[in-house]
Amino acid sequence: MIKKTNMRYRTDFLSTDGRLAPQPFRPLRSRWTAIAAGFALVTAFATAHAVQAATLTTSEVRAIAKEATIYGFPLVDNYRVQYTYFVDKGNPEYRSTWNTLNASAQVMTPADKTVQTPNSDTPYAVLGADLRAEPLVLTVPEMDNGRYYSIQFVDMYTFNFAYVGSRATGNEAGRFLLAGPDWKGTPPKGIKSVIRAETNYAFALYRTQLRGPNDIDNVKRIQSEYRVEPLSQYLGKAAPPSLPVDFMKPLTVAEERTSIRFFDVLNFVLQFCPTAPSETALRARLAQIGIGAGKSFDTNTLAPDMKKALADGFADGWAAFNQYKTSMIDTGKAQASGDFGTRAYLKNDYMARMAGAVMGIYGNSKEEAMYPLYLTDGAGTHLNGSNRYVLHFAPGQLPPVHSFWSLTMYALPSSLLYANSLNRYLINSPMLPTLKRDADGGLTLYVQHESPGPKHESNWLPAPAGPFFIAMRLYWPKQAAIDGEWKAPPMQVAQ
Structure with missing residues (x-):
């Protein structure tokens, strides 16, 4: 379990063994100064190492904010769900602590309101995986009579980075090692394969076929045989030190579409998402308006012109989504199943990724399921x-x-x-x-x-x-x- 502290977690600090180490969060102050008749803005961001400055027009800030909205919505909405399931114990939708599988041998009903477009024909089990300290060992039983099951692995970007199950690995029993981006160990004997996430947190969504009301006891038995263990526990060794996180309260569903505090939540989430090589230039552009891993983004300190540019860019991102939905999804030119998959499959098509998250986050890749x-x-x-x-x-x-x-x-x-x-x-x-x-x-x-x-x-x-x-x-x-x-x-x- 991760305990709340007065620290946020920064990814630019490493311990001597290469693991991420907790450090006091140092807020980054930002101020925006209007120049050139109010159309150019100078942005200064203080970091622990240097001060970077960029001169942007309000139109440039607006364009980058639009890009950040399209890019960032899946991360922000994913964090909302993960916080609900694995952090907020007072929420009726809370499921379990991190690294603990929670199974529910029942189908979804209208009372389930956390995830849009819930699937009501396969009972779920969910796992919030904190992979910063060590990997997890996942054990699955043999499935009976050709029963369908799948484990969908979703990273913080909402990419479906791997599958275990009937289609992907077969219905026989097996053990799989789920590891984060910084793990450099050797898998122990008995592991069928290593599943590597590119983010420090991941989400595993188990689906087990329910063939009818009389089949529910069979589903319960199968779910009881799914196992999740930290690697140290599997090997009978001492656990590594815990890595505390002061989790930021997420936005509500409505606020994700209306509040520019969206960018502050995005910054919090990005600290657990190492920059992918294909996104180096994108991350550099976003940094020009203060968006980056672990940066402070206090919208209350922004000058009026800057705040308006960000709000307009945020609205532009949602307008672009609505246009995409009307012209592509509603007309059938783009299939919903095409909005989910690996990073390589989506080719960094951030609008498709946003559409997938808005229309039904955690959808399967089309080889696993079509929608x-x-x-x-x-x-x-x-x-x-x-x-x-x-x-x-x-x-x-x-x-x-x-x-x-x-x-x-x-x-x-x-x-x-x-x-x-x-x-x-x-x-x-x-x-x-x-x-x-x-x-x-x-x-x-x-x-x-x-x-x-x-x-x-x-x-x-x-x-x-x-x-x-x-x-x-x-x-x-x-x-x-x-x-x-x-x-x-x-x-x-x-x-």
Whole structure:
């Protein structure tokens, strides 16, 4: 467990053995002076080693702030979730201390409000991994009867940097070593592979297939056999010294979209994110307006012109996202599954990464799962419960998967599950035996606010009275889905 202290953690101090050592946080003071008729600004940042100065116009500051918003939102929102799960013990969504697996043998419901677009067809277990002092050893049991499971590893940037599970490593038992960027040791015997994170903290999201209500005890048994141990404990050795952190309180979901304190939280998070070689130039640009690992960013001390430039750039970042969503996501030109993956896969496409975090943080990489989204009907009009819809799968055209698929309803603007009289938040392939088929063997689903009547209620996915969207999930999709040979059918307004 990491105890709160009066120190923040700085990544530019190392102990003699190469591990990061706690040092008192030295706040960096910043002041902004208007020059050249108020259009140029001189920025001075005091560090422990030197004073750096940069002369920027307000338009340049605004442009960099926009870039920082797009780049930084996934990190800031990820930190909000991690703080909720692993730091804030007074929060009803708190799960466990760092490096302790927390399993929940139940599906998500509308009462779960921390993560947008929650998956309600595989019970979760979550692990907040603090990898600064030493690696963790993760043990998984053998899975029964081809049951699907996966462990998704997400770094602080929200890149999916590795997987363990049915698709990636098989269903046999095994041990895996999860290590941070500074570990230089040798893995012990019995380790199947080393999983390396590029950030000091990581998030592991376990998904275990639930085949139906009568299967819940099997899921509980499997979850009880997942194990997480610090490497020192696994080897029977003394643990290394703890590394305290004074965690900053995160922004709320609303504040992440409205408050320029966003940049202060971003600076806090960046101290745990060593600069990737591909981001050296980007980090240098951000540093020109005071954004960098462990820097202080007190918005209350900024001159009015500077504060406005930052606020305008922050708003520009969100305007750019809204334009991307309208032109790319809503039209289907960009698939939601394309917004998640490794750094190499995303190629530092920060807008795609931001879209993934906004629309549904912690989405799987497309090889693991695909997410065709229903945001509009076949005519391009946004979905709304004031209309009635049908979704028709022709014979032989159900989603092609090695494992299973689901369709989950989300109310807008919350992107959370919709509470309804049936307590039905999704329709998935394990439910196929209970669904009524068309005369030709196809499948028609009814998506609407009111019941379609007893004849069709088995195939009804309840919708809220107002705006909503539906996420289709294909777990371990077949190549026809990945290559685009198979396409999800359109949502049509009922005649």
